[in-house]
Every structure is written in structure tokens, then in C-alpha cells.
Amino acid sequence: MRRFRFLLSRRWALFAVAIVVVAWATWWLGNWQFDRLDDRQETNRVVERNENLEPAPVADVLSPGGDVPDDQEWRVVTATGEYAVEDTVIVRYRTRDGQSGIEVVVPLVTADGTALVVDRGWLATENRGGDASGVPAPPSGEVTITGYVRADGTGDSTKVVDGSTRAVSSTEIGEAIGRPTYGGFVDLRSEDPEPAEALTPRALPEQDNGPHFFYGLQWWFFGLLAIFGFLYLAYDELKRGAPGQRGPRGKRPPRPKADPRTGKRPPRPPREPQSARSAPPSTGSMTPETNDAAGDSRNAAARPNSSGRP
Structure with missing residues (x-):
């Protein structure tokens, strides 16, 4: 056990603690990606099922002030009423394909006075806050619409300020315009009669699994890589020996302290012999051979000629 000290x-x-934290974080991130994959697959199933159903009256799916059931989102509903153009709300900062724009939300007031919040679509334009001038007008008079049911947004981004917001919430819009509204809202699919100038409708979500599966595997791979790296470094340290367990090769040990009774020091241990591998090769002689032939320096080292003799 001393080898593992x-x-x-x-x-x-501290190194081990850091590896444990990294391994736990990558494990959690991997599970998070797989949870997102499960949510994506469930959404795909709901969209596929609901878009193939016949349109239902809005009152059969939504209720005033109620929440949208999870299995009813993206259900196609139909409603008839008149647009309250004066209560138009602009959804800011809606970029599409790199182009800035807005979404135009207009309440559709039904026969019983309850308003259905309708997102009529996207318009490419510079963000202008709540200024609805220049926005294509919806059909006037009685209109029948079909659209996809959507759940309300949440958080501070749903606040309606000066006729504009960052996310759609029927509750916030109803309070801002002073009308009772159905819970949730509708992404417009069609209008009858058709408008003079239509907005770009919102597309259905892509029904694929996205990159979540591979992202989850990637996070788990990073965690295993961190653990493997720690084990490898520990093995390498164990193989070489822990620091301080062996001294540097070829150095003379320190001289022992003097005996307090006699004042003499014990003899210094001999220096460790240098290994033959690291010792410099011997030439056999430190004095170079000289050539006494005429014209040659007597102090020059002898060199062999082409015949191999000096």
C-alpha cells in the first residue's frame, strides 16, 4: 500500500476531486440531452397525430382563461368572428433566415364576446415596437379562420408594453386590451375570406430527432475520457515511483550530522557509481599520436592515409 501513498x-x-466533478457534470449533461430527445420525440408524435385530425371548433379544445393540454398543442381548430384591428399587438425581434422582422397578433372576437388570440404571421421589417402602421390589414367583417393551437409563453418576455411584446400570452394580451380571451393562442393557417396581402405563416416544427442523441453520447465520452486520463496518469506515476521515494541517480548522499558527544562526523557514504550506460567512452589515451614525417607538425594528431596506415 505504500506505493499508493x-x-x-x-x-x-485535488486532481481526483476535479475529475469526479467533471465526470458528474458530463453524466448530467448527457442525461439532459437524452431527456431533450424524449421531449422532441413526444412533440413529434403529438404534431403528427393532431395535424391529421379534422379541424375542431375552438370551444371544443380551448376554454376562456384555461391552459392548453399537452396533447392538444398543434391541434387544428376553427373559429368565426371579427378581427379587433385596433387591439393589434406586435411581437418584436422575430428573425427568420437571418432577416429581421415581427409577428402580427390580432384578437378575433367571437360571437359570445370571447377573443381568440391569433398570430397572423411574420412580416419582414425593421423592429418598430408597437407601431402597427404599414402592417397588412386582415380581412374585414366576419372571418372564419383555421389554425394550430399553441400554449402561452411564460416569463417577463410576455409583458405587453405600448402594444408590443416579446412572446405571446393570451393572459397578458387579454389584460392589455381589456377583453376576455381563450387560453392559449392560434398560429394562423387559413382565413376566409382571404386578405388582400397575406403574412408569412409560421411553419410546423421539423419532425426529426435533432442532434440530442449524439450530443448525449459526446458528453458521456468526455466523462469517460477524463476518468481514463486520471487512471493513466496514476499508473504512470506508480510505475515511475512516487516523488521522494528515490533520489537522483549519480549524486553523492548528504554528509551525516556530527555526533553530539564526540563532535565527530561519521564518514560520508560513497557516491553512487555512475552507470556504464551514462559514462563517457574511453579513448584509451589522452595524448594524441604524432607524425614525425618531414613537413608534418610534431604536435599534430596522426591521420590514416588511403592505405589505412599512418
Whole structure:
């Protein structure tokens, strides 16, 4: 067990804690991606089922002030009424394909006075807050619409200020315009009669699984890689020996302290012999051979000629 003492050092203990945190974080992120995959698949099933159903009257699916059931989102509903153009609400900062724009929300007041919040579509334009001038007008008089049921947005982004908002909420819009509204809203699919100038309708969500499965595997791979790296470094440290368990090769040990009774020091241990592998090769002689031939320096080292003799 002494060989594993280095794992108890402060450096290795902090290293181990860091690896545990990284492994836990990657495991959590991987599960989060797989949870998102489950949600995406459930949404795809709901969209596929509801878009193939016959349009239902809005009162059969939505209720005034109520919430949209999860299994009813993207259900196609139909409603008849008149648009309250004066209560138009602009949804700001709706970028599409890199182009800035807005969405135009107009309440459709039904026969009993309850308003259905209708997102009529997207318009490419500079953000102008709540200014609805220049926005294509909806059909006048009695209109029959069909559209996809959507759940209300939540949070501070749904606040309606000066006729504009960042996310659609029937509750917030109803309070701003002073009308009772159905819970949830509708993304417009068709209008009868048709308007003189139509807005770009919102597309249905793509019915694929997205990148969540591969993102989840990627996070788990990062966690396993961190654990493997820690184990490899620990194995390498164990193989080389923990720091301080062996001294540097070839150095002379320190001289022992003097005996307090005699004042003499014990003899210094001999220096560790240098290994043959690291010792410099011997030439056999430190004095170079000289050539006494005429014209040659007596102090020059002898060099072999082409015959191999000096």
C-alpha cells in the first residue's frame, strides 16, 4: 500500500476531486440531452397525430382563461368572428433566415364576446415596437379562420408594453386590451375570406430527432475520457515511483550530522557509481599520436592515409 501513498498527497487529491466533478457534470449533461430527445420525440408524435385530425371548433379544445393540454398543442381548430384591428399587438425581434422582422397578433372576437388570440404571421421589417402602421390589414367583417393551437409563453418576455411584446400570452394580451380571451393562442393557417396581402405563416416544427442523441453520447465520452486520463496518469506515476521515494541517480548522499558527544562526523557514504550506460567512452589515451614525417607538425594528431596506415 505504500506505493499508493502518492494518491493521498494534496496535488493528487485535488486532481481526483476535479475529475469526479467533471465526470458528474458530463453524466448530467448527457442525461439532459437524452431527456431533450424524449421531449422532441413526444412533440413529434403529438404534431403528427393532431395535424391529421379534422379541424375542431375552438370551444371544443380551448376554454376562456384555461391552459392548453399537452396533447392538444398543434391541434387544428376553427373559429368565426371579427378581427379587433385596433387591439393589434406586435411581437418584436422575430428573425427568420437571418432577416429581421415581427409577428402580427390580432384578437378575433367571437360571437359570445370571447377573443381568440391569433398570430397572423411574420412580416419582414425593421423592429418598430408597437407601431402597427404599414402592417397588412386582415380581412374585414366576419372571418372564419383555421389554425394550430399553441400554449402561452411564460416569463417577463410576455409583458405587453405600448402594444408590443416579446412572446405571446393570451393572459397578458387579454389584460392589455381589456377583453376576455381563450387560453392559449392560434398560429394562423387559413382565413376566409382571404386578405388582400397575406403574412408569412409560421411553419410546423421539423419532425426529426435533432442532434440530442449524439450530443448525449459526446458528453458521456468526455466523462469517460477524463476518468481514463486520471487512471493513466496514476499508473504512470506508480510505475515511475512516487516523488521522494528515490533520489537522483549519480549524486553523492548528504554528509551525516556530527555526533553530539564526540563532535565527530561519521564518514560520508560513497557516491553512487555512475552507470556504464551514462559514462563517457574511453579513448584509451589522452595524448594524441604524432607524425614525425618531414613537413608534418610534431604536435599534430596522426591521420590514416588511403592505405589505412599512418
